[in-house]
Amino acid sequence: MNNLDHRQQKLKVKILDGQEKSLKNEAVEISQTDHQFLFGCNGFEFVPYANNQLDSEAEANTEKYIEKFLDIFNFTTLPFYWGQFEPERGKPRTRELKNAAQFCQDNNLTVKGHPLSWHTLAPDWLLDLSNQEIWEAQLKRLKRDINDFKDLVDMWDVINEVVIMPNFDKYDNGLTRVAQAKGRINVIKELFAAAQKEAPKATFILNDFNTTAAYEILIEGCLEAGVEIDNIGIQSHMHQGYWGLEKTQSVLERFSRFGIPIQFSEVTMVSGELMPAHYVDLNDYQVENWPSTPAGEKRQAENVVEFYKTLYSHPLVKGITWWDLIDGQWLNAPSGLLREDYSAKPAFNELKKLIKDKWWTENKNLKTDAAGEIEFEGTLGEYTLKTKNKEASFNLEKDQAKIILNLS
Structure with missing residues (x-):
């Protein structure tokens, strides 16, 4: 270690x-x-800031956010959720995201686009199309956005959470129907082939929250089918408690057997009460107030240090992305490294010590x-x-x- x-x-x-x-x-x-290793965080706040969409108070707060962000991170993920990016067919938010990506590039941040395909947050207008038309629209979207952003983004999550895609039953989204008809491996193979044809030198990632054997089996099937996966993306949302050293090492061992670089693409640890364990889908836990606590912040900092040290010590891990720098974002969780007043938690300070001191020449x-x-x-x-x-x-x-x- x-x-x-x-x-x-x-x-x-x-x-x-x-x-x-x-x-x-x-x-x-x-x-x-700078580090070669990708120390990242999602940077969704960059979008309204780079497009002058904030009032003076929000702009001042975002500048506090940016200062802290650039203090330790060299890598960011920008939101390309299709339903938000192109809510009306043929009218993508290309200019807004280009401005955000340019801001990131100007501040020496490597940018990843997330994602090119995902059944969740798919646009509603897909529902009126046939399966064939949905698939043609998906391929067109992929090719368009890779080319539109080729000078700003050369890393993409090609498809997100595909293990569950054919079985997703919360609502119709179009892409689930396509995955059922075509099969997961065919969907992945065609998307990766199309992406690599458009940008042969870019990095294309298969990303999932599922760390069970189901994801391993899917990767095996993809490799047997000739899919060239550049990076394996592994989400690790720990709202219900830190994985611990044993599980972390087990996940690393199981997924490193493919010999493909790994990115821990979405990392969260809360600094307040843990989400009850009986929730299977984290999105089902809806609370208005989820405060950070001193005891939780101490626990979060200790877990962050162990988790990052464990991942950084593994030669196949090339990047770690924290999810939400500030509290109160996804699920209102206290999962940030900053409190809602933009003050640094112990976890932020400990992570900075690792990135800019212990692992810095x-x-x-x-x-x-x-x-x-x-x-x-x-x-x-x-x-x-x-x-x-x-x-x-x-x-x-x-x-x-x-x-x-x-x-x-």
């Missing part, structure tokens, strides 16, 4: 002076500027040798190298033993 060699790399840097000559016996400073003051070279070891990610008069940026990547930097 404590072996983090897979997150580190030794690197020799040969530094040239801009004229292709070695920079000998020169003092340099190496500073880490301290500034290194070095001196080039007679060959113009330095050597150092650091956490994988982005770095800046500075001399007295010049600087350059570079990426520290695994199994990259040497690079040449020509300072301009």
